[in-house]
Amino acid sequence: MYFVLFFVLSCLSTCHCLIDRDENEKHCGLPKQWLESTSVSVEIGQKGFHREVATTVELSPAGVSEVRVLLIHRWPRGVFVDPYQLTFLSNQSDWLVLLDSAIDLEVPAHKTSGFVTYVYPTLDGPIPRVLKVAIPIHGRYHEPSFAGNSFTSVNIEPPELLLRINKCVLLNNVEPHIVVDAPCTAENSSTCSWVKIQQQQKQEQGPMSLQLPVGDGSLVTAVCCGTLIVTMICCVALSRYMWKHQI
Numbered sequence: 239m240y241f242v243l244f245f246v247l248s249c250l251s252t253c254h255c256l257i258d259r260d261e262n263e264k265h266c267g268l269p270k271q272w273l274e275s276t277s278v279s280v281e282i283g284q285k286g287f288h289r290e291v292a293t294t295v296e297l298s299p300a301g302v303s304e305v306r307v308l309l310i311h312r313w314p315r316g317v318f319v320d321p322y323q324l325t326f327l328s329n330q331s332d333w334l335v336l337l338d339s340a341i342d343l344e345v346p347a348h349k350t351s352g353f354v355t356y357v358y359p360t361l362d363g364p365i366p367r368v369l370k371v372a373i374p375i376h377g378r379y380h381e382p383s384f385a386g387n388s389f390t391s392v393n394i395e396p397p398e399l400l401l402r403i404n405k406c407v408l409l410n411n412v413e414p415h416i417v418v419d420a421p422c423t424a425e426n427s428s429t430c431s432w433v434k435i436q437q438q439q440k441q442e443q444g445p446m447s448l449q450l451p452v453g454d455g456s457l458v459t460a461v462c463c464g465t466l467i468v469t470m471i472c473c474v475a476l477s478r479y480m481w482k483h484q485i
Contacts, residue, residue, distance in 0.1 A: 261290075276435055277311075281398045284445055287377040289317075289331040289448065293397055295369040305365060307430060308400040308420060316347045316392035316450065317375045319355065324373070333359045334373050334424035347378040357397070358424045375452040385454035391444040400432035 276297055283290045293309060313319070320343060324335045336356040359369050380390050400420055414436045422430040437443075479485075 239312065250388055257327065263289070276399065276401070278396060278399045278437065278443070278469045279444060280394075280434075280446065282394065282448065287450065288374065289373050290372050290379070291394065292370065292372045295339065295371075295399060297365060297369065298310065306403050306404065307359050307369060308338055308402075309371065310398040310400065311355045311357065311373070312395055312398075313353055313375070314392055314394070315352045315378070316380065316390070317377055317394070317448070318343060318350075318353075319373065327374070331371075332361055333357055336421055336424045337375070343457050345378070347380045355422055356424070365452055373443065377448065380452045381457060382453035382455035386456070388451060389455070390448040390452045392448040392450055394448060395445045396443045399435040399437075401435060402430060404430050 276295070280298075281292045281294075283292060287320065287385075291311070295307065295309070297305075297307070319335075321337060321341055322396045328334050333411040334357075336358070341353065342350065355373070357371055357373070359365070375394075377392065383390065393421055400418065416429070416436075417431050417432050418434045419429045420432050422428050
């Protein structure tokens with residue numbers, strides 16, 4: 239009788255431990271040092287309509303293999319990325335990009351809207367302390383200015399930094415950071431819970447402004463008339479040449 243009772247209590251204790259361990263794996267949080275010592279900085283290189291947004295992520299501690307990183311760029315309508323160029327660069331780099339919508343390369347700025355890119359560093363082995371990702375962007379053509387301005391400003395916001403642990407199904411909120419849902423991988427097969435890292439005020443970087451050239455709206459009539467006159471002169475000259483040579 240005592241042996242049976244002892245056996246039952248042992249089984250219940252084992253089951254309880256397994257349940258607790260399973261719950262801890264489902265509900266877990268990121269190490270505190272990851273949340274406090276992680277920072278993001280952005281630089282914009284090159285000039286004109288073709289720029290490069292270089293993002294640097296500093297992680298601490300380094301060498302942790304189970305933590306995954308996601309950068310979310312929310313781009314304004316004044317710029318676009320070339321999906322074919324990103325595919326080519328991804329094949330030569332250690333990151334992949336997921337777009338939230340199709341990109342039309344020819345549409346002017348005032349006829350399109352902003353879009354989002356999800357950038358996933360793809361690393362074999364432990365994550366290094368510093369991650370660098372450079373994404374080429376291109377300025378769209380804007381409506382001509384009737385106020386005499388030669389340039390227009392396009393504000394680029396720094397990306398959002400998200401972290402998660404592979405074994406965690408549900409992440410715990412760690413103030414001031416919050417848990418959000420985002421695609422698990424660049425294949426967008428499903429969504430996962432990620433911790434959105436809120437930068438400290440001293441580390442927070444504001445939006446950066448790009449200056450893109452625009453046309454002079456006051457010259458629209460003159461340009462249209464000049465184009466029409468030149469076109470008519472060329473048509474007349476070509477017609478006379480064809481008539482003369484019986485072409």
